[in-house]
Amino acid sequence: MKDASQDNTGTPTPEELREQVERTRDKLGQTVEELAAKADLREQTKDKVAAVKERAAGKAGTASGRMRHLTEQAARRVKDRTPDAVLEESARVTAQLRERTVRVGQYAAVKAPDPLRERAERAAKAVRANRAPLLTGSALLVAFLLVRRSRGRNR
Template identity: 40%
Template structure:
């Protein structure tokens, strides 16, 4: 039989020895479970994936809020610049610009469709070059 470590007391009797053996078995079982959890790559990858998805969702929400605020600021600034520019234009030019703006508003769907098609064509051409 082997000698116990010097820092651990020896058992006084068979009952105490059994208790020490059971405690050692329990500790060993916990250690084995901890090691098994560390080596379960699939479970760890799923856990890490869930953490990353949660972080991405939080960051996405923050970015969406920031984009909405920035878009509002830019709309206000664009409206201000447009107003200032209109004030500086001569009357005939201002009338033609207003007419063009009304025409664009009346044909918004057509303009958006054409712009979307132009983007798709540009992306297709860009991918062909790359």
């Protein structure tokens, strides 16, 4: 049976040809866009970098949380195993150190030259800004030394 849109010779009409050309153009445009997206190395690199950054941030957050948890556990264990007399002496020595530090700071503020004072202030700010890592590191060092000391006794 003949299609009404074709003439008697079986060739498509001009309207059908236009539609066919339009469909082909659409398909070709989509194909070109897909190929351009695949060839866009810069965009692919950006996407991969973003994915790697996201994974790294997630892993860093997880590791940080785990490290914080382990540090807290270690600090609790050290505190639990430390005799009360040692804790009290530690608190007393800490108070003395704070008092002496204040006195030395006051003396240095009066006697030290300006450039030295400025450097000391910058160092103090850096220590205050990084207090948590410094305390964590100190706690880990104490825990390590206590474990090492106890293992030495057990041999």
